[in-house]
Structure formats: C-alpha cells, structure tokens
Amino acid sequence: MTESNEAAPALKPARELADSPRRFPGESAEYRRARNDLLAEEIELRRHIERVAAQRRALPPGGIVPEDYRFQGESGPVTLSEMFGKHDTLVTYNWMFGPRRERSCPMCTSLLSAYDGEMPDMLQRVAFAVIGRSPIEKLVAFAKERGWRHLQLYSSADNTFNRDYAGEDPDGDDVPAFNVFTRSGGTVRHFWAEEMGPWTADPGQDPRGAPDVMPLWTVLDMTPGGRGSDWYPKLEYNAAPR
Structure with a gap:
C-alpha cells in the first residue's frame, strides 16, 4: 500500500464534535455536561488509537524469521x-x-x-x-x-x-x-x-496491551463496575448468568 503525499485534513477540535445531539429519557443537565466532556475524551482516544495504528503500520522491516518452524x-x-x-x-x-x-x-x-x-x-x-x-x-x-x-x-x-x-x-x-x-x-x-507485560503495568493495574485485545474487557470498561479488581473468567460457572 502506498501512502498518499497529500496533507491530512485538519481535524475539528474534539470538544466541538462532542456537542452530542442525543438526549435520553430523564437525563439531567449535569449528566449531559459530564457525558459530553467524556465524549470529547472518547474522540481523542479514538484519534490516538488511529495514530498508534498508523505508526505501527509504518514500522521498518522486522527481522527475518531464523527458520521455517x-x-x-x-x-x-x-x-x-x-x-x-x-x-x-x-x-x-x-x-x-x-x-x-x-x-x-x-x-x-x-x-x-x-x-x-x-x-x-x-x-x-x-x-x-x-x-x-x-x-x-x-x-x-x-x-x-x-x-x-x-x-x-x-x-x-x-x-x-x-x-x-x-x-x-x-x-x-x-x-x-x-x-x-x-x-x-x-x-x-x-x-x-505485543510487548506490554507486568513490567509495563501501572500501579494496581493488570498487565495488558493497548488497545485491549479481549472483547470481554472492552465491554466491561463501558459499565459502571468496570473490570473489577477480583474477578476473572473461569472455564465453568455453577449456573448460567441471569
């Protein structure tokens, strides 16, 4: 794939894009302000993920595999x-x-x-x-x-x-x-x-890459309880979740 020499278009500030037109039943003005502040951060996160992916794609050639395993x-x-x-x-x-x-x-x-x-x-x-x-x-x-x-x-x-x-x-x-x-x-x-491990983890954080490769954690990160600090997947559960 050849990279275009054209300059990337200027991006609108994330805070400007974060003026969401959506409203949900019963939400307060306080909630909407906080949600739009969060939306601005989510937009910035998306852009950072794109920048990291582009940097990854631009890596120079890696080492030749020493043998055909x-x-x-x-x-x-x-x-x-x-x-x-x-x-x-x-x-x-x-x-x-x-x-x-x-x-x-x-x-x-x-x-x-x-x-x-x-x-x-x-x-x-x-x-x-x-x-x-x-x-x-x-x-x-x-x-x-x-x-x-x-x-x-x-x-x-x-x-x-x-x-x-x-x-x-x-x-x-x-x-x-x-x-x-x-x-x-x-x-x-x-x-x-992937080269992130225990030696790259922040205090109190399980070692993981970025973005996280596990769909489970990505979904739980969107919930109030998040990942939790004492729960991990198991091979079997006593009863089906309700």
Whole structure:
C-alpha cells in the first residue's frame, strides 16, 4: 500500500464534535455536561488509537524469521510459511495450554472463544494461527469441548517458536503472546509483537496491551463496575448468568 503525499485534513477540535445531539429519557443537565466532556475524551482516544495504528503500520522491516518452524496441525505437519495460505500476513497467538497444564488458561479460553466467532471475517484479511505447546490431540480435544469451529490450531511441542517469539522458557510456565509476520517474495519476516507485560503495568493495574485485545474487557470498561479488581473468567460457572 502506498501512502498518499497529500496533507491530512485538519481535524475539528474534539470538544466541538462532542456537542452530542442525543438526549435520553430523564437525563439531567449535569449528566449531559459530564457525558459530553467524556465524549470529547472518547474522540481523542479514538484519534490516538488511529495514530498508534498508523505508526505501527509504518514500522521498518522486522527481522527475518531464523527458520521455517515446523508445527503439528490437525491434518499433519505444517511449516510457518505454509500457515500463511493465500495471505501475506499471519497473526499468531501463543495459547497458554502447555504440557504442564491439565486445563487451558481461562483468560486464553475467553479470548479464543470470542475470536472463534470472528474468525470467518478475520480470515478474509489475514491468516491466523493458535499455537500451543501441548500435543495437537490435547489442543483439538479442548477445542471440541468448547465448541470452537473456526480456529486453526497448531502444536509447537517440537520446535522453539514459543521460546523465540513469546519469551517462553521451554521448562517454565506458559506465556501468552501475539505476533504478526509478513511474507514477501518467499521471505518471512517478523512485523510486530505485543510487548506490554507486568513490567509495563501501572500501579494496581493488570498487565495488558493497548488497545485491549479481549472483547470481554472492552465491554466491561463501558459499565459502571468496570473490570473489577477480583474477578476473572473461569472455564465453568455453577449456573448460567441471569
């Protein structure tokens, strides 16, 4: 994609755009003032997200992948370059479901459950691979249990991909990680990785990237109670929520 040399149009001040014409039953003038102040901040946040995305797209070429890692897929061996399929971009997610775990990480499960529903749309634009260190049979069995239909699962049990691109000790705990790779002229390069973790978290905040990749937290951030400080997803619940 070529970038246009034309100057970007001047943006109206967010506060000017935040004079919302909407009114809801019973709202007070105090509420509307505070809501419009918040709307201005939301507009600024949207613009900042756009600036960050543009900066990410403008990254110089990343490092050439040192080897064409060989994984075990549901239908047999697959190399990293083969995961691209017809696309020139591959997104990988390192699933915290290694051989030391009897069950999958609940947070990963929540994320992947949401992505399974989005996958038919996502695969129109990019390839997406879910990579775990457990044997492929174990990964597939859990996916069937959860009713996942669209995720492409791969085992990295016999390679160093997780260690190389997730910072994971092969004898230690699992580490979740997003990575993006590109392929051009037969050359596969690393493009971007999520690099925010415990060392980048603010005081009292769970480590997470920005924007947050979990739809669950994005929705809860819009509610009065927010994310809470002592609740996390679970694999099973005693009763269906009301």
